[in-house]
Amino acid sequence: MSNEVTGTVKFFNDAKGFGFITSPSLSKDVFVHISNIQNDTLSDGEQVSFQIREGNKGKEAFDVKSI
Template sequence: MSSINEMNNDQKVKSTGTVKWFNDAKGFGFITPDDGGEEIFAHFSSIQMDGFRTLKEGQKVSYELTQGPKGKQALNITKPQI
């Protein structure tokens, strides 16, 4: 598996984590990865779920990890596959 430092803009790593916090008014929050490491930025536009695009504190999620302009960022955020 590639590390985030080896990723370019076209590479994405599938990961899972837990929502640390999410602010509905601002439309963003952070995810704590299950495998440890730094928190991942989550923007409402990356949430791929039905209804109002929000996340709840403590919610388990799956996402694609990419390098954003200011650090690690989650894309295609969904409920984890069982």
């Protein structure tokens, strides 16, 4: 498994159930699906910790938690 990464929610759409997280330690924003977050939702600008795995369309965040 990947190491834990910290970042900031760049965008999250509750209605569609997905968004993106940005982190200075990553070259690209990471996709996050609502099923991979520990809270009920995420807010734009929220600080989070997460792990990364390879999904069907590239890297995705999972085990996403507010910090």
